[in-house]
Amino acid sequence: MPEIAAPAAEAGGSRRRLRRRRESVAQPGRDGGVWYPRWYWPSFVAPGSVWLALLFLLPFYVVFSVAFGTVDFGNFGQPVPYYAPWWWSFETFNETLSKFYEGTAIYRPPLFRTFVYVFSATAICLVIGYTVAYYAARAATKYKGLILIMLVSPLWISYLMRIYAWQGLLEVDGPINFLMQPLGLGDTNWLAGMHVTVILGLVYGYIPFMILPIYASLDRIQESLLEAGRDLGANGRQTFWRVTLPLSRPAILAGIVIVTLPMFGDYYTNDLLGTTKTSMFGNLISEQRTQTGGSTRMASLVLILGVIVLVPMLYYLRETKRAAEQA
Amino acid sequence: MSAAIERTSSAAAPTGYFRNPWRKPRILQGVTIGYLLWSLLPVVIAVIFSFNAGRSRISWQGFSLRWWTQDPTDSLLRDAAMRSAMAQTYKLAFLTVLVAVPLGTLFAIGIDRWHGRPARTANFTMLLSFVVPEIILGVSLYILFTNLLQGLVPLGTPAQVLGLISFQLSYPVIIVRARLLTIGPEYEEAAMDLGATPSRAIRRVLLPLIAPAILASVALVFADVVDDFVTVAALSAEASSETLAQKIYTASRASPTPEVNAAATMMLITTLLVVAGGLLLYRRFSRGQRDIATTDFMQL
Numbered sequence: 001m002p003e004i005a006a007p008a009a010e011a012g013g014s015r016r017r018l019r020r021r022r023e024s025v026a027q028p029g030r031d032g033g034v035w036y037p038r039w040y041w042p043s044f045v046a047p048g049s050v051w052l053a054l055l056f057l058l059p060f061y062v063v064f065s066v067a068f069g070t071v072d073f074g075n076f077g078q079p080v081p082y083y084a085p086w087w088w089s090f091e092t093f094n095e096t097l098s099k100f101y102e103g104t105a106i107y108r109p110p111l112f113r114t115f116v117y118v119f120s121a122t123a124i125c126l127v128i129g130y131t132v133a134y135y136a137a138r139a140a141t142k143y144k145g146l147i148l149i150m151l152v153s154p155l156w157i158s159y160l161m162r163i164y165a166w167q168g169l170l171e172v173d174g175p176i177n178f179l180m181q182p183l184g185l186g187d188t189n190w191l192a193g194m195h196v197t198v199i200l201g202l203v204y205g206y207i208p209f210m211i212l213p214i215y216a217s218l219d220r221i222q223e224s225l226l227e228a229g230r231d232l233g234a235n236g237r238q239t240f241w242r243v244t245l246p247l248s249r250p251a252i253l254a255g256i257v258i259v260t261l262p263m264f265g266d267y268y269t270n271d272l273l274g275t276t277k278t279s280m281f282g283n284l285i286s287e288q289r290t291q292t293g294g295s296t297r298m299a300s301l302v303l304i305l306g307v308i309v310l311v312p313m314l315y316y317l318r319e320t321k322r323a324a325e326q327a
Numbered sequence: 328m329s330a331a332i333e334r335t336s337s338a339a340a341p342t343g344y345f346r347n348p349w350r351k352p353r354i355l356q357g358v359t360i361g362y363l364l365w366s367l368l369p370v371v372i373a374v375i376f377s378f379n380a381g382r383s384r385i386s387w388q389g390f391s392l393r394w395w396t397q398d399p400t401d402s403l404l405r406d407a408a409m410r411s412a413m414a415q416t417y418k419l420a421f422l423t424v425l426v427a428v429p430l431g432t433l434f435a436i437g438i439d440r441w442h443g444r445p446a447r448t449a450n451f452t453m454l455l456s457f458v459v460p461e462i463i464l465g466v467s468l469y470i471l472f473t474n475l476l477q478g479l480v481p482l483g484t485p486a487q488v489l490g491l492i493s494f495q496l497s498y499p500v501i502i503v504r505a506r507l508l509t510i511g512p513e514y515e516e517a518a519m520d521l522g523a524t525p526s527r528a529i530r531r532v533l534l535p536l537i538a539p540a541i542l543a544s545v546a547l548v549f550a551d552v553v554d555d556f557v558t559v560a561a562l563s564a565e566a567s568s569e570t571l572a573q574k575i576y577t578a579s580r581a582s583p584t585p586e587v588n589a590a591a592t593m594m595l596i597t598t599l600l601v602v603a604g605g606l607l608l609y610r611r612f613s614r615g616q617r618d619i620a621t622t623d624f625m626q627l
Contacts, residue, residue, distance in 0.1 A: 036525060042445070044437025048496060049431045049449040055493040056456045059467035062475045080476050094385060132362045137353040150363050156598045159552035160575045161591035165373035167579055168384040173374075175385060203365070251427050265460035271414055272579050282462055295470060302466045320454060 017038035052071070067093050077292035079299070092267045096300035107284060114281040115197070121202035122210075125259050126252065129210035134244075136211075137218035152216070154208045163201055163272045170197065170273070193277030201273040202263055209262075210255040217251030218244070250319065257316045264309050281305060337393035354432045374595065384585050394585040403589040408566065409574065413593065416570040417579070418484070419559065423491040431499030436533070464494055465561030468511070472562065483564035490558045495551060499544035505538035505611050539612040540575035546605025550598040552604040 043232035065081040066090035072078045082088055098105040110258065123284045136147050169176050170190040177186050190197045221244060229239035267282030276283075373384070377395065387522030390513045391397065403409050438450050456459060456464070458596050466489045471479045480486050484492040556572040563569055569577075578587045 007483060038438075041437045041441035044433045045441060045446060045449050046437075048434030048453070048500070049445075051430060051493065051496065052449070052452050052456060055468065055471075057452065057488055058475075059464070059471040062471045063467045066470050066474055069476070077383040079470075079474060083475075127363060128358065130343075133357045135352060138354055139352045147359065147363070150367060156550055156554075156602050158556075158572055158575075158591065158594050160556050160572050160596070161373065161578075161594060162370060164575050164579050164583075164587065164591060165369035166585075167374065168376070169369055171385055173385070187566055206576075207366070230492065261460050265462035267462070268576060272575070275345075281570075285462060285466060295473065299464055299470055302463055302470075305460070306463055309460055309463075311453070315453070316458050317406075317454055323398060 003168045017129050038235055063302055064088075068295055069296065071293040071296050073293065074248050077294070079293075079295040092296050093300045093303075096297050097304070100304075110279050110281055110284050113211075113278065114264060116198050117202060117280060118260055121199050121206070121263060122256055122260055123208045124199070124203045125210040126256065127254065129207050130248075130252070133211045133214040133218055134167055137215050137221075140185075148215075151208065151211055155212075158203055160268060160272075163205060163269055166201060166204065168190065185266075191273060191275075195273035195278060196277045198274045198280075200272050201269045202266065205266075206259045206263060209258045211256045213251045213258065214248060217248045223311050254316065254319060257312045260312055261309055261316075265305060281308075343469060346537050370595070373588050374397055374592045377585050377592045379585045381590075382584050384583060384588055394589045398586075401586050403586060403593060406586065408569075409571075409586070409590060410533050411567060412569050412571050412574045412590070415484070415568060416553055416572070416594070417597075419487055419491060419570065420549045422488045423495055423552045424545050424548050426488075427492045427495045427548055427604065428499045428541060431544065432503050432537070432541055434496070435500045435503035435507060436529070436537075437503055440512075453497050455501055456493065457501065460555040461494065462561075465490065465558045468558070471562045480528055481564065483568040486562040486564075487559055487568060490562045491552050491555065494555075495548045498547050498551070499541070502544045503537055503540045504546070506599050510536050527579050539609045542612060546601050550601045553594055553597050553601075612626075 022233070029281040062081065062083075064085075065083045065088075068090060069079055070089065070092055072080050085225045096107075098265050099105060100111060101108065132151070136144065136151060168174060171177075172187065173209055177188060177189065180186055180188065190193075192279050213313075225247070226239055229243045234242060265282050265285075266288045267280060270278050270283055271286075281301075284304070285298055288298040288301065374383045376387070378390050378392065379388055380391035380393060392402075394402050399405055404414075413623055434449075434453065438446055438453075467588065469482075469484070472482060472486045480489060512534075514532050515525075515528045518532040519525065523531065554578060555570075559570050560573050560576070571594050575587055575591055575594075578584075595597065
């Protein structure tokens with residue numbers, strides 16, 4: 001650690017040292033014969049690392065301390081964090097956890113819904129997303145640039161604005177019901193806590209994140225591979241199932257992870273398009289802010305959410321690492 | 328794909344379309360066009376209705392600038408609350424860029440050259456901050472600032488800026504790192520063979536080479552902060568630290584007027600301008616390397 005935080009004032013002195021050392025190092029090393037002082041590159045990484053340690057890792061530690069601490073009900077339900085791990089008590093945490101399975105289990109429906117919503121929304125994202133990415137990568141010719149811009153542009157539009165836009169369209173006397181009239185659904189109250197609305201809202205919000213990695217991987221597949229498949233006697237469908245799809249599998253998995261991670265923590269989609277009948281795990285967290293003892297419950301819920309998303313998160317990190325090593 | 332072939336093959340197979348190997352991908356095309364309409368039309372409609380003369384955001388009552396400039400209390404320009412939200416939004420974006428981009432650039436250069444175990448740990452932590460769901464980080468920071476750092480970092484602008492920097496730090500790192508990988512160490516080595524000190528080689532050779540990536544990060548981080556809701560909301564104190572995104576959120580749960588559409592359009596214009604400007608400058612800086620430019624922008 002002290003070498004990382006070595007002060008920059010040393011620079012002058014060690015430059016001299018550097019020259020001397022450079023002459024004495026006969027064999028060129030990994031850095032092409034140039035010798036850098038030990039602290040040189042670490043000092044580049046230090047500021048960002050310290051930042052992440054203080055404002056990314058430390059918060060998680062405090063979350064543990066608060067979740068495994070107690071609540072001072074005499075003081076407006078302020079949390080009493082226990083910072084020393086050997087004092088951690090699991091009483092309040094267990095109380096929160098028990099709301100998922102004990103008695104009326106008021107937290108269970110949102111948890112259950114979250115899984116169902118995330119699963120269905122991801123599936124829809126995958127089907128539509130793959131089709132669109134496939135067309136953009138393979139078939140489109142003259143308009144490819146335009147299609148790409150249109151595929152990327154939702155990323156630059158605020159998520160809230162996009163969901164807000166739908167909120168207006170879905171009102172009872174809104175344009176969607178006007179379009180639905182021929183189907184006999186002209187009076188549907190889409191915003192009154194309908195599962196379909198929230199699921200499609202999630203799809204709408206996150207599908208660009210699914211399309212882009214799949215597009216990138218499909219675009220990289222060499223045409224010769226597909227031609228080889230055809231030459232070996234496969235028809236179009238077989239080539240797709242046995243060449244294209246396997247080659248895009250990593251991108252599909254990456255897309256699924258990128259889409260599910262934020263969905264698990266989403267609460268604003270439901271806040272804008274649904275009611276308490278469609279609330280998700282994220283809503284459980286966000287509604288604690290104003291409640292007595294909310295901070296402690298919020299910390300416990302964040303820990304639980306962290307456990308839920310841990311596996312996809314680590315999977316994604318492993319894959320990026322692998323991709324970086326291959327590159 | 329000539330018309331002649333198409334005609335003969337469809338004549339040979341009576342079932343027509345599906346038997347024809349040269350058929351146009353109508354279904355794929357249909358799905359794609361449908362998707363693009365579905366994804367962009369609602370936003371276009373929302374923008375149009377910011378110019379509605381009436382109070383409704385779904386039934387058109389004629390064109391007016393009422394919700395932008397005309398209305399003395401409820402127009403974006405004259406509504407004090409909206410003006411402060413706009414100022415807050417841009418302030419946060421500016422401050423975040425100011426810290427996150429230099430910090431991230433340094434981090435990327437260091438991590439690219441230093442291969443020790445601490446470097447791997449730092450890199451892993453950085454990637455973790457990239458994938459962790461925003462609500463987890465936002466709430467964790469809220470709990471940090473209201474407990475351990477209580478009184479030290481007040482909720483509102485200070486907490487929001489610190490939180491946004493934490494959340495955005497990984498973006499410049501990833502973009503600059505990708506650029507560094509394509510450049511390689513050769514130019515710097517050449518400079519040092521010609522007598523430059525390491526720090527001079529970085530300033531005079533490496534920095535100009537990664538300037539496009541830094542620029543892209545600036546655009547990206549700025550646009551992302553303008554659009555951010557979760558972190559900003561988790562760490563805001565009272566009305567004075569609310570941003571445009573929060574205004575949209577609060578208003579949409581009450582009874583929104585086209586003023587909200589105007590606010591949302593304002594955000595849209597800002598991010599599109601910043602991103603388009605960034606992309607243009609980027610291409611200018613990296614002439615002859617268009618592919619890299621687009622992929623850099625695509626990967627996020």
